[in-house]
Amino acid sequence: MQLRELADRLGCRLEGDGTVEIRRVAGLEQAGEGDLSFFANPRYAPALRRTRASAVIIGEGTAAAPCAMLRTKHPSLAFANAVAMFVVPGHPPPGIDSRSAIASDAAVGRDVSVGPFSSVGCGARGGDRTIIYPNVVIGDGAVIGEDCVIHSHTAIRERVSVGNRVIIQNGAVIGADGYGFVRRPDGTHQKIPQMAGGRHRR
Template structure:
């Protein structure tokens, strides 16, 4: 995904090349080419000199950096939202766990997933 697209989805200000390809989101110490990282705490700013990340999420007030950056009021929130773009939690499989309690008149759709010990009351439609 291009950095410019990520900036638009996160509502961040783009500083630098928006055509940079981003493959994953990761902490600054582990980051490499194709990675987006972040720095929210000023004491970690010095690590930007040695990071191999392709881009970084920064506070709007942070000093200019050599790599493309996404500027925002809340770098922690932007980083969390970026993680959601790249890492989707697995969808639970459809079905009803044997321990679930289902009312007789409940209507359960074929794609519904009802987990262990869940209770679906009378008149519910899932």
């Protein structure tokens, strides 16, 4: 992508050669030809002076970099948006793996991806375009919204409701027991049954 196009898409003011081709994003120290970096913290001023990046996102009023610059009031935010343009997540294609276990009365939406060794419990529902990676357990009656990404080794317990566009990271347990005990007169503890059914929204 040419730097002038990137400047337009990020809403930055271009200083320097707008025909420079930007191929990826990188830190100031690691950047080289074709890389876009950013500068927002004065402690990294020495790295800015040494950088070999083709362009740097930089704040208004900040001293010039030794390369083309995209000036903005919010360099960290602009860089975050730039990263989103260049880093494309490698999600699996839609489809239900034959090694997964989907309950007969579970409802799975359109263009959903379910990885191997995942299970979807009785009465559970999954929204359109949701991605369920391998080794995920979705409990009975759970509801998953649209465009969610549920990473491996996650457990979504019974009757839990997850909203749209939620990302759940590896190993999370949603709807697990908390510390639910009551003290008996003799000082021992009795467990209080936990009623799952929490709602989790983006």
